[in-house]
Amino acid sequence: MSAAMTAPPIRAIDAGAPMMELRDIARRFEKKLDLAGRIARRLGAPVKEEVVHAVDGVDLTIRKGEVVGLVGESGCGKSTLGRMVAGILPPSGGTIQRNGVDIRSLDAAAAREMKLRTQMIFQDPYASLNPRMRVADIVGEAPLVHGIVSRAGYDAYVDEQMRRAGLDPAFKRRYPHQFSGGQRQRIGIARALAVKPDFIVCDEAVAALDVSIQAQILNLFIKLRTELDLTYLFISHDLGVVEHISDRVVIMYLGRVVEEAPSETVFAQPNHPYTRSLLDAVPRIESRKRAFSVVKGEIPSPLNPPQGCHFHPRCPHAMERCRVERPILKEVAPGQRSACHLNDAA
Amino acid sequence: MAAPTLEVRNLRTHFFTRAGVVKAVDDVSFTVERGKVLGLVGESGSGKTVTGFSIIGLVDPPGRIVGGQILFQGRDLATATEAEMRGLRGNRIAMIFQDPMMTLNPVLRIDTQMIETVLAHKKVSHEEARQRARDTLGMVGIPSPDERLKSYPHQFSGGMRQRVAIAIALLHEPDLIVADEPTTALDVTIQGQILAEVQKLAQTTGTSLIWITHDLSVVAGLADDIAVMYAGRVVEHGAVSDVLDRPLHPYTAGLIGSVPSRNKRGEPLRQIPGMTPSLLSLPPGCAFRSRCPRAAEACLAEPEIRETLPGRQVRCFRPMTEAAEQAA
């Protein structure tokens, strides 16, 4: 089976070396006008197509072997960032380096190879699995097409992939609808790992699962990480899950990274006021009849984000400067970066 | 001591489907005291929503309440007529759904909907009804309620829509609110805002609340009592501090153990093996048997729920009554 594999075109890198480096990455989406808007414009009203800055100037480095957690509330740009990292959505600005190579400089064959080595696992395994394909083909098709496995080795290979993801190979002739939610997520995992990636983007991969099943799948991710030497970008809105699985945590708000630090630091000494609000709002199983703390205000529309610091309308510490000047992500402690003007005050 | 607001006794609600009888709720008992919050927790398909629907009389065919009692202020709702239920629903008992659009009408302005709801159960003037609507919107933390009354549901964010739905539930100061996962779809900061409002309201109005959720952490901070459901049955019922600190049922203990914050970072989580059995083909005996680390010969018989310790109900032949066992 390994004879069929092509040698990786990218030089092997050491543990701890940057595997994914994003510089000033941005992604804009045009919101097309609806019918009412188009009519209004025909009649001469000053209606413009709106632009969403889904991801707005993000720097992020992920090192080999790391699990980086990406958290934030809905619409802050987590999935958009994840899709750019996975190479399935082109950025509208900035650069992405994979193992030190700018991905735009790769030729077609190398780019394809790169895509295979970065796999994505989604929230709704059902939507991402072809309902008319048997599990064996869902898992085995890509490795066969890409020459990772030969016809002769196919059956054994599929069995091995299924077993590794905790699925009984006896069920390989079944269709996705014949499995429970947790098992379908295992199929998604087996499919992703079958093409031998070294980097996995998990986008809300356990969000739809019950706690007891969620624990099983998280345990599988943890086991596979060591077994296969994987690096993860783990996207989730659930801080408890992210805290458990991540070495480092990145927090986004309305398209921007507001704080980034090792897991222990984020949860013990959060710096950014938004991070602190978020942590205060998370329900904890240890709490008893507590007064729920409250962040004021709603999440603003990403179509029309506040000027300056995006968080200023909700921030208890907002100053004049926050309304006009965008705070830059700066190191505030070893390994901890935060984008807040308060850090300049001292 | 005053009588409880609600007492559910041995409730059974079954669905008679072509594939067989789905015993969605099969022997559920719990009590909700006046002014208290009961957290009804369990994993997907355990029967939480069907229990809630049974209480407010919204079970539709092929479903039917086939046994037990739902004593609301002493009156049995399980045998009440649809006309009686209509008089109570939205008045003395209200429901809040995960999707606020179950309550809201998309084509009507908020004031129209709220005033209609007030007038449905109260003989007051239109102006008084509007006043009540405005006050209630203010109570759930909606800024500038006068303006907001003139809006349509689509002009609100998801969180604001849910607040409006909660306000509608509160219009008649009901004695009981059944809330089915009302914050599950919301962002955590918005959920925090709503939980804070709800907690304040429960304390000040004396309304009893059944808060249905799969999230033990929400219940930990919000509820006084908890009932844990598994495969259509309540398996444990008691005060939140007792149940979450010293669970008696192996399933409750397993659920708590699976919560990531209860585990050391990066280490495997304690997990419950296997998955929930199909309600169509439950094996005989304890429904949790195939996943239970304590299962024994005795568990081949069906356990009844019983008071194992004062104020604590558990459905298990071998509850975890020893401190050493609970630590394990």
Ligand SMILES: Nc1ncnc2c1ncn2[C@@H]1O[C@H](COP(=O)(O)OP(=O)(O)OP(=O)(O)O)[C@@H](O)[C@H]1O
């Ligand atoms: N294809 C698209 N076209 C237009 N707008 C888009 C598109 N994809 C994303 N957006 C917008 O970009 C913003 C960020 O979306 P994204 O899905 O990345 O957020 P998210 O953090 O993953 O949210 P969630 O937690 O809800 O999954 C949102 O305002 C979204 O509406």
Ligand SMILES: Nc1ncnc2c1ncn2[C@@H]1O[C@H](COP(=O)(O)OP(=O)(O)OP(=O)(O)O)[C@@H](O)[C@H]1O
């Ligand atoms: N109309 C129906 N016909 C047949 N079965 C039904 C019907 N409604 C509910 N059920 C079944 O009853 C059982 C309990 O469902 P219920 O909706 O109460 O679960 P739940 O605990 O609320 O789950 P979730 O957390 O997913 O909302 C499920 O097995 C479900 O499939």
Ligand code: SF4
């Ligand atoms: S920059 Fe200003 S508004 Fe933004 S988080 Fe810091 S203090 Fe608050």
Ligand code: SF4
């Ligand atoms: S009755 Fe037996 S199988 Fe059921 S929970 Fe108790 S110990 Fe486990």
Ligand SMILES: [Mg+2]
């Ligand atoms: Mg997303």
Ligand SMILES: [Mg+2]
């Ligand atoms: Mg439900």
